[in-house]
Amino acid sequence: MENRNLTEVLVGLFVTAGFIALFFLAMNVSNLRESSVPDGYTLLARFANIGGLKTRSPITISGVKVGRVSTISLDQDSYNALVTLKINPGVCIPDETIASILTSGLLGEQYIGLEPGGMDECLENQDEIELTQSAIILEKLISKFLFNKADSNAK
Amino acid sequence: MINLIQALGDSTLSRLSTLGRACLLLINLLTAIGSVLYRFRLLVAQLYSVGVLTFLIVVVSGFFIGMVLGLQGYTTLSDFGAESALGQMVGTSLVRELGPVMAALLFAGRAGSALTAEIGLMKATEQLSGMEMMAVDPIKRIIAPRFWAGFISMPVLALLLSAAGILGGYLVGVEMLGVDNGIFWSRMQSTIDFKADLMNGVIKSIVFGFVVTWIAVFEGYDAIPTSEGVGRATTRTVVYSAFAILGMDFVLTALMFGDL
CATH class of the missing domain: 1.20.5 (Single alpha-helices involved in coiled-coils or other helix-helix interfaces)
Incomplete structure (x- = not known):
């Protein structure tokens, strides 16, 4: 027993x-x-090129994380990338905020950096961030530089 | 020539009938869940011999696997100045792959072979036919509790191996080699997703537990009832289980994480 x-x-x-x-x-x-934090609200943003941005990439203001990318899809009308951003509750994103896709370090992960605009009222759920800046594609940058160099040599 | 064709047909037929018997046994085992829950004591006793006795080897091996991962990861990552990614590397490889696979391989070696030998010996000493004579169904009484115990223990063991491995990696990486404590954990937390990584690892281990115990109890039940037959069946259990685990792991990984 x-x-x-x-x-x-x-x-x-x-x-x-x-x-x-x-x-x-x-x-x-x-x-x-982290994901058990109550869901915030979503904002939309259109980018001409998102580079290597992925879902769940972080969204930061002055380096502080305020949310995550929740979906990325193609806007069939403008052929832009339509990105939904999930912002933590209680964070106020003012109107005229600029969203740009940045890279942490030289080869690091890509994330969305927000530069808050000067307006007083906050963006609400499902609003769109109008001012966006696409990812910098390193190859394009290099080729532009090379062509400029070639042009200035020819003169 | 005729003999060759005949031998080929014979071996194909015998293989097919083995597969058929294995599937029939599986159906019997799955439908026996009611009687297993009814005789809960039997299940607990098997959980002890299948799960608890495998606990120590799994935890100790997991700890060493994590320590090796920490050491090797650190040497390679520090070449690129990326020691901060050590936690991410140790965590992802353990939770996604090494936890379920290593736990299943150890489980096949420690518990699967014991199951086959035990059931095979019961058959060789005619205990199983004795039970049938007494109108006790050996599948319900002997085999089903062992099958379900393996099925339940496997995810627990895989989780334990992952947890022990991460602690081992922490010990080597943070305590001995000096990776920053906060970065080690925060990089791990930011990469490992609860659903996509941890739960998929658990699903893998459930599948492995199912396959390994199925192979083990079938080989025991189907063994030739001689001491040589039992020995061969035990070997087959370990070999087939290892094949099944590694093969299924590729398929499951491709389904879960790959874009094949």
Whole structure:
């Protein structure tokens, strides 16, 4: 009888250890804690080129993270990229804000940096950020530089 | 020539009938869930011998795997000045791949082989036919609890291996090699998605647990009832399980993470 009880206790411990491991992985290792923050509101932005931006890329104001990219799709009318931005609740994005796609470091991940505009009223859910700046494509930059150089040499 | 064709046909037919018996056993095992829950004590006893006894080897191996990952990752990443990505590397590789796969391989070696040997020996000593004589269904009484115990233990073991591995990586990376503590965890948290990474790892381990215990109990149940037959069945369990785990892992990874 005592032996069987010990077995049952050990099985219980085993399953509990599994739950503790799941809890540890969920809370400390994965982003569950972050994504359990109540959803904020969404804003839209159109970019001519998003470069390497992905869903779940961060959105920052002066380097502080205020949200994440939730979806990226193609706008069939203008052939621009339509990006939905999920902004944390309580963060006020003023009108006339500029959204630009930036790169962290030389080869790092791309993210959206917001430069707040000077207006007083905040953008509301499903509003669109009108002023956007596309990603800088390194190849285009280099080729532009080379052509300029060639032009100035020819003169 | 005729003999060759005959042998070919014979081996094909015997393989097909083995596959058929395996599938029939699986159907019997799946429909036996009611009687397994009814005799809960049997399931608990099997959870002990399949899960608890594998606990230690899984946790210790996980810890060492994580430590090696931390050490090797650090040497390569520090060449590029990217030690800060160590947590991300250790976490992703453990949660997505190494946790489920290594736990399943260890599980096949430690628990799967024991299951096959145990059931095979029961068959060789005619305990299974004895039960049938007493109108006790050996599938419900002996095999189903073992199958379901393996099915339940596998995800638990995979989670434990991942957690132990990440702690091992933390120990080597942060405590010994001096990667920043905050960056180690925050890079890990920002890359590992709860649903896309952690839950897919759990799904993988559930699939592996299902396949490995199925192979183990079938090989035992289908073993030739001699000591040599049981020995061969045990070997087959480990070999087939290893193949099945690694093959399924590729398929599941391609489905979950790849853009094939």
